[in-house]
Amino acid sequence: MSAISASLVKELRERTGLGMMECKKALVEANGDIEKAIDDLRKSSGLKAAKKAGRTAAEGVVAIKVADDNSYGVLVEINSETDFVARDDNFLSFVSSVVEKAFTDRQTDAAALANDVEEVRQALVQKIGENISVRRVILQEAPVVGSYVHNNNRIGVLVSIAGGNAELAKDIAMHVAAVNPQVVNPEDMPEELLAKEREIFSVQARESGKPEEIIEKMIEGRINKFLAESSLVAQPFVKDPDVKVGKLLKDAGAEVLSFTRFEVGEGIEREEVDFAAEVAAQVGSAK
Template sequence: MSYTPVAADVAKLRNQTGAGMMDCKKALVEAEGDFEKAVDILRKKGQKVAANRADRESTEGAVIARVNEDNTLGAIISLNCETDFVAKNEAFIELAYELAEMAIFAATKEELLATDFHGITVAEKLVEQTGVIGEKIEIGSFERIQGDFLGAYIHAGNKIAAITSLSAKVDGADEAAKAVSMQVAAMNPIALDENAVSQETIDRELEIERHKLTEEGKPANIIDNILKGKMQRFYKDNTLVHQDFIKDGSISVADYVKSVNGDLKVTGFVRVSL
């Protein structure tokens, strides 16, 4: 006698897996009512879908930043999908938040993927969701940061997020860290300060500016002095602490942080965008 699943079992399976009603019903029929077996059937379907979609681009998604309770560890991940429609789905965003919370305590993306997620690994959950949603779902970017005091900012739409590290936990640090993280999200600095800019980047900028000055006919004996000024401008525009503060262009980011507390400094940042 063939098994016919009752509506309550179908609904229960759908709630647990997120799969469609018909897929859940078929899985229960195939499993002859064995709930755990039906879950495995759906996951296997997800694995097949994931394999079929391995060459698909997952360029949409949600970028989420989270910090731990004492503001000393933080992580940003991008949970990627294929369409903006899925990226705006409430369940998808909730999953991204949950994974970002887990990422705080994972040293690498590989460690995060191997982490337990309600009885399966994160990697297996992503395969499962690929089957449920019908789009390639994967963790794209993974950034982690540690510091004396961290603050996070997620831009509206979940496409950009940043975390900033400050040198101490002081009055006003929470607001300051969020404000500087907003700066990082908006202005996309290449480094914390001039000392953190790679020599490769410096050499490239010098070469470009030297070529332009030579083409303009500037005398060789003054080019080096002009280049010093050009590089100072480059550092001001592109390094976080020297950038004009977006909420008050009359001061730098470093000056803003110092205004919160005379000894406070920005010590690091991470940023992820889609």
């Protein structure tokens, strides 16, 4: 393959906190696959986890509307190119109209929702000179639906519960926004993710040189810790860390059926611009 770029090494350093040469070596061995390099580093260096890619920060907002009786709600993400536009009144007015449309139609299809508001979106793009997109929408229906939007409008959560009340559902939604669990219960963890973590823990444990029966106990201990840290019901409640979320729910006679957490820009790669190179190219073309 071609030489490993400095920007790729930089991204791996930022995500792992490891040294430049160690990151470069890992990328070479992984043929430039940064996710594989992270897994390999976790196996070899005891690295516990890595930050999410720094290039996933598209701008925009999330917005929520929940029925007065808390029987259903919608959560949408709408993207802009810059944070400046994400705070613009015209953009926010468009967001309000989109979430209202999604709520009224009980919409679950982002493409259909985008199509319904396309004329208004195009007019807004012409007015502000920046691309706008309706990225995703989720509808949740349950005996009780609660919601929380962080004050920066970049993180939004819908939680569906049976039993309890709207206030409890809102508290759980706030917890999900803050702590970001992966699943509701430990048994909900996808088997492929569990297998990946087990493989990493196995390599780390065997480097200890301890007997096999001790190693197996170490692996199971780490898996149990991973599940506890990643599962909603096993996490300390963010407003009262002495109480687990599961206990909070049990005391209220409630259970979480599902949750959805949107964070603006997650999973979107945004091109990194080398401004010096861009200016040089413009100067060159002007000659």
